[in-house]
Amino acid sequence: MPRPTASGHHGRVTANRTRRPTIVDVAAHAGVSKSLVSLALRGDDGVGAATRDRILRSAAELGYRLNAQARALVQGRTGQIGVVVTDLRNPYHAEVALGVEEAAESEGLGTFLANGRRDPARLAAHVEAMIGHNVEGLVVVSSRVDPDILAAAADRLPVVVVGRPETRTPGVDSVANDDAAGAGLAAEHLIALGHKDIAYATASNRPAARSRLLGYETALAAAGLRPRVHRLPDAHRRDAVDALLDSGATAVMANNDVLAVECLGRAHERGLAVPERLALTGYDDTELAARAWPRLTSVDQHRPLLGATALALLASRLGGRTEDRHEIIPPTLVPRASTVP
Missing domain, CATH: 3.40.50.2300 (Response regulator)
Structure with missing residues (x-):
């Protein structure tokens, strides 16, 4: 009489029918050794094409998936x-x-x-x-x-x-x-649209921000325009953004999308139409840029x-x-x- 399983029922353990197939199962199904399956799954040149195809078909039919983490642990890796x-x-x-x-x-x-x-x-x-x-x-x-x-x-x-x-x-x-090149692209885009008073907004003095500032200044200098920089520190950010919006600039380049969206939100609160009254660009082209309204022109870092x-x-x-x-x-x-x- 069959012995009862852990679940109290007679017959085969249900888990055996639902467990993940192993390399041993693939070897049995393909009629080869476990070591040959291992070589085939690694792409070793020592396995013949016909044998490799049979092993791969067996793996596919059984739903076997190579456990990369387990393989790494066997090799002494994490x-x-x-x-x-x-x-x-x-x-x-x-x-x-x-x-x-x-x-x-x-x-x-x-x-x-x-x-x-x-x-x-x-x-x-x-x-x-x-x-x-x-x-x-x-x-x-x-x-x-x-x-x-x-x-x-x-x-x-x-x-x-x-x-x-x-x-x-x-x-x-x-x-x-290339931060300088990216900022240059944004500045040249605004210049080509006819803007002559373009402000640069930043809350950072990190190397990337400095490179973007350089790209902005270089593009404006090449067009004979005067650059102007507005620092928007975390403290008193609202006042600094208001000063930027009151500056008379017709376009603003923000150092990143987060800052651009802050400026955009404050412009909406004050009834300042974007882009009719103020053009605005960000940097990073994150999901924020694609979801803001209006959709935000931005530099994609990929x-x-x-x-x-x-x-x-x-x-x-x-x-x-x-x-x-x-x-x-x-x-x-x-x-x-x-x-x-």
Whole structure:
């Protein structure tokens, strides 16, 4: 008489019919050894084409999926990448992190995510914590991490910075967009629309913001126009935005989409028509730009590409590359309804 199962019923255990198929199941189905299945699934050249096809068909019919994390653990790896971002409240940082995650998934890797909340000490602590989790590589979507912290991390594992830190750290790769060129595109767009009084709004003095300011000033100088910069600090932001809107400028270039949307909202509150009275551009081309009303003209940094490039740099480091690499991604302008002649 069959012994009762754990569920109290006679016969085969139900879990055996619903569990995930294993490499042993694939080997039995294909009539080959487990080691040959492993070689075929890795793409080893030592497996004949006909045998490989039979193994792959068996895997497909059984619904077998290669467990990349388990494979990594067998190889003494964790199969995980760490991602530390400046501030997840800013959609730019979140969207770059998503680009890293999607690229990692395509390589069979998982990701750990940590939010620095614009606090250098918190960012440093997250970097240290990621090392403690034995991640295989680290992507830092921030220019605020101390170079000494980055250097110490790079002694332990591959590190890539997305953005423009104050200085480059030896042993650390980086990827960024061309900030000066992107700001130049926005300024030239406004100039071509006939604007002659174009203000630049920024709340930051970080390297990326300074490069964008340079691109703005260069484009205006080439057109014979006088640049003017409005600082919009976190403290007294509303008063600073009001001063900008009262300045007489017919167009405003904001340093990022978050700031542009703040200016747009205040313009609406004051009955200042955009774009009829004031043209407005952002930078980053995040979801904010596509969802604002009117839709916001912005400079696209290609956030998914930044993330994917960071992951590729990590992979090449893991593959043995030793020389530093610093990739620059050309941005593009995305014109929308917030700018008209």
